[in-house]
Each structure stands twice: as structure tokens, then as C-alpha cells.
Amino acid sequence: MADDLKTTRLGVIPEPPFVMLPDPGAVFDRRAERLRFLADGSRLGPYLGFLAQIVACQAVLVRELAPVEPLPEDAVAQAIAGAMPPIDRMGLAEAPDLDAILDRLLERVAVVPMPDAADAARRALAGADREARTDILAQVLAGEVAGEDAGPALFAAAAVQVHASRLAATLDAKHLRPVRVGLCPCCGSRPASSIVVGDKRAEGARYAACGICCTLWNEVRIKCLACGTTKGISYRATGEDAVIKAEVCDECRSWVKILYATHDTALEPIADDVASLGLDILMADSDWRRAGFDPFLTGV
Amino acid sequence: MNVDLSRRGFLKLSGAGVAATSLGALGFGEAEAAEAAHVRAFKLTTTTETRNTCTYCSVACGIIIYSKGDVRDGNADIVHIEGDVDHPTNRGTLCPKGAALKSYVKSETRLTQPMLRAAGSSKFEPITWDAALDKIARAMKDDRDANFITHNDAGVPVNRWTTTGFLAASATTNETAWATTKVVKALGIAGFDNQARV
Numbered sequence: 001m002a003d004d005l006k007t008t009r010l011g012v013i014p015e016p017p018f019v020m021l022p023d024p025g026a027v028f029d030r031r032a033e034r035l036r037f038l039a040d041g042s043r044l045g046p047y048l049g050f051l052a053q054i055v056a057c058q059a060v061l062v063r064e065l066a067p068v069e070p071l072p073e074d075a076v077a078q079a080i081a082g083a084m085p086p087i088d089r090m091g092l093a094e095a096p097d098l099d100a101i102l103d104r105l106l107e108r109v110a111v112v113p114m115p116d117a118a119d120a121a122r123r124a125l126a127g128a129d130r131e132a133r134t135d136i137l138a139q140v141l142a143g144e145v146a147g148e149d150a151g152p153a154l155f156a157a158a159a160v161q162v163h164a165s166r167l168a169a170t171l172d173a174k175h176l177r178p179v180r181v182g183l184c185p186c187c188g189s190r191p192a193s194s195i196v197v198g199d200k201r202a203e204g205a206r207y208a209a210c211g212i213c214c215t216l217w218n219e220v221r222i223k224c225l226a227c228g229t230t231k232g233i234s235y236r237a238t239g240e241d242a243v244i245k246a247e248v249c250d251e252c253r254s255w256v257k258i259l260y261a262t263h264d265t266a267l268e269p270i271a272d273d274v275a276s277l278g279l280d281i282l283m284a285d286s287d288w289r290r291a292g293f294d295p296f297l298t299g300v
Numbered sequence: 301m302n303v304d305l306s307r308r309g310f311l312k313l314s315g316a317g318v319a320a321t322s323l324g325a326l327g328f329g330e331a332e333a334a335e336a337a338h339v340r341a342f343k344l345t346t347t348t349e350t351r352n353t354c355t356y357c358s359v360a361c362g363i364i365i366y367s368k369g370d371v372r373d374g375n376a377d378i379v380h381i382e383g384d385v386d387h388p389t390n391r392g393t394l395c396p397k398g399a400a401l402k403s404y405v406k407s408e409t410r411l412t413q414p415m416l417r418a419a420g421s422s423k424f425e426p427i428t429w430d431a432a433l434d435k436i437a438r439a440m441k442d443d444r445d446a447n448f449i450t451h452n453d454a455g456v457p458v459n460r461w462t463t464t465g466f467l468a469a470s471a472t473t474n475e476t477a478w479a480t481t482k483v484v485k486a487l488g489i490a491g492f493d494n495q496a497r498v
Binding site: 118148222230245 | 323348
């Protein structure tokens, strides 16, 4: 009886962890499933369906690959002590591991039905020399993809996510510290979008979602993820009850998507970012610029 | 600032041309165009989320107030209030009174101006702030003049006024609480709660 009373919980007090490191297989499985669901009956169906298959290939690949070598412990400790992200993101562009993963990914996605333009981009990347590949990978890793490279960049990004998420998964969440507002504590990338999570341990807390290493990290709500101000924040959406909104900052004139998984638990930061392209199209006519970087949605 | 000021950023700012998107570059331009045509019919609506402190008690829980519109544009209507998960005091939780805050804001019987129920009257009537403050000051002065204690039982001089109490609000700054304490204690009021004890 006494024990029963002790374990009775009248409510759950959220204790949001600072980071939620990716379980790459689970992340890609869930993303592929969500993309398939969103593709059904959508005007963006062809693209979402294509992405679902690319992500499904990522999911197979992370399970096929030999376990990744964790980053050297002392280098990780040194980076964290210096408030730097432990994954040297830009250094990955020339990593032989990533080049090998890109080869396997391009091979695997060859069976995915895709438009001629996509197939041409895939072939171009497969046949490109090391220098050209490094250039495309560097654009993805830097979060700045040139319009003419948007096609090959998508396949490069799929390989980057496989590699970077596997590296992030080897880190110890306990040791990670904030690097700077709006930057991934694992790899230093800008977020693709952010999500107000619905699961009990962190209900109502907002997490920024990395489009490179798939890490989720806690960021205070009602705060600009580009400049960190809490002044002049408001939201734009198609309708007051929308579960995906643009968090708009009047200080730096930029915006990042915020997904309310507290209202729809199925929301996924990358899949739903792409599927809510309509919001990007409407925001493109506004005075604010998109600050989120989603490698599956470049150039918007 | 983590803002993308890449080539395409400059292109867009200068209006020099439309850069290719992932969809366009990969041959999904038709889907993108269909989505663009569809959303053109929609207008963006503005909502706001505002941090505040629950006004009920000295725990001073953090709350997030959701509104339609933006008060900075002169128009906002509160649609929902919930606990602020980022707030260290309550971490998103609220007591039953706090959870009902919206009803308190929207209540038809909410006090929005000073009201007076004159002696012998059966109803409250509006009164100006100046008149209300004069009336309160008068009542305090009269009570203090009648009941002020200048010496204790041992004959030591004291500044003691025990017939009036003072209750200050919870959502105040340290500076407000400091000033309130100085004023109240200078008058000699013994029964004083600044709601700063938690």
C-alpha cells in the first residue's frame, strides 16, 4: 500500500534532455514512413514518394555498414571544452568514409524510379571526379547549395545524413553542451526546422532538428533560431490552428518552421518540412528570409 | 547570426533571378508549380506566443499566452494559456487556478477599473483612480492616526501600526518588492505580505 502511494503520479513534470541523439536506423525508418504517408494524395506526392524511397535506402544502408569508428575521445572532449561542435562538419567533405558511403548510396538508389533530371543528377554524381564530389559535399555541409547543383546535392545530402548521424550516435549526450543559439551541438549546422515535442519526458519543449546529423537539441521557445533574440517573435501560417508555423523574427528578418507535435504526434522535422512547402512559397513573398537549412528543400 | 547569405540569398535579395529548388532540379517542377498554384489562394494569418508570469500567487509560474493576431499591430485576442516548459519554477505545469487563467482573462465579471460600493449601498459603482487612491489614503491616515503605537510596553519608542494589513502582488520585480517594503515598513505596518517568500 505504502509503495503504491509512493509510485502514484498525479502528473508528469517534463525534464527535457538537452540533446536527443539520433538512432539512425529508427530515424530513417520513421522518416520514410512519414514521407510515404504524406505522399498519398498530395500535390507534392511525386517528390515525397521519391524522397520516401531515398530515405528507405538510407535506412537499409545504415544497417548494412560496418559500425562506425567513434570520434577520438580527447578530440571530442577538447571540442566540447572549447564550446565547439565535436563533429568537424566541413572536414567530412574530404573523408574517405563519406565518399565510400556516397558510392553505395548512389548504387542503391539506382533502382528507385525517378524523373530523367534526377537520374541525370545521380549519374553525374556517380561519374564525377573526387574534386567535383568534394565540392558538392562541401556545399551540403555548409548549408549553401547553388541552384545549378541542387540535383546532385540531394543525393550527396542523403549520404551525408547517413554518415553524420552515425557519427552523432557515437557521442555521449551527457557531455554535449550548447555551442551557440541555433547551431547543432554535434555538428554545428543550422537546423532544418524545429519541433515542439509531444512525448511525456519533454512535452511542450521545443527541439531544433539538424538536417545534417539528425540530432534534436533543446532550444527555448519563442526565440529566433537565427539570431537568438526573444523580442519581436510572431508566427505565420495558413490558419490559426495550423500545426506547422513560421516562427518569424523582426530583429533579423528571418524565419524557421516550428512543428507542433503536441497537436499532431506524427509530425517529422524533415518530412513535414518538405511537405509544408506551401508555407515556404507564401513566406517567399514576405519580407522575411528562411533561415532553416533542409538539404531536401534547397533553393526555396 | 546564423542566416544564409549565400549566392542564392543575394540573388533573391537583388531580385536578379529565381534560383532552382531541389524539386525543380530533380524534375519535380510540376508538383512544385501545382502546390504554388494551390497556396496562392491562401493568406498568411498571424498568431503570437507571449511569455508571462501567472498573476495568482507568489510561486510566479511561467506561462505562455497564445493569441490570434499581434498586439504590436494593435489587434490580438487570447485563445489559450498554458504552462511554460522552459520556466525553471513550474516546468510547464500549472495548478488548477493557473490552468483556468484564460477564463479569468475573459471573465465578464473581471475587474477592469476601480469600483466603489459606498457605505449603505447594495452595488458597486465605477470610481476614478484619483478618487479611489484619495479614499484609500484617507482611510489609512484616519486608521493610523487613531491606532498608531508610539511606545511598546517597556516604554521604548516604536513605529508600529497593527490595525491595517498590506498584501502586495506576486508578479513584481525585485525592485518593486524593495520599494513596496520600504513604503509599507516606513508607515509602521506590521501585517505585511509581499508574496516574495517562496
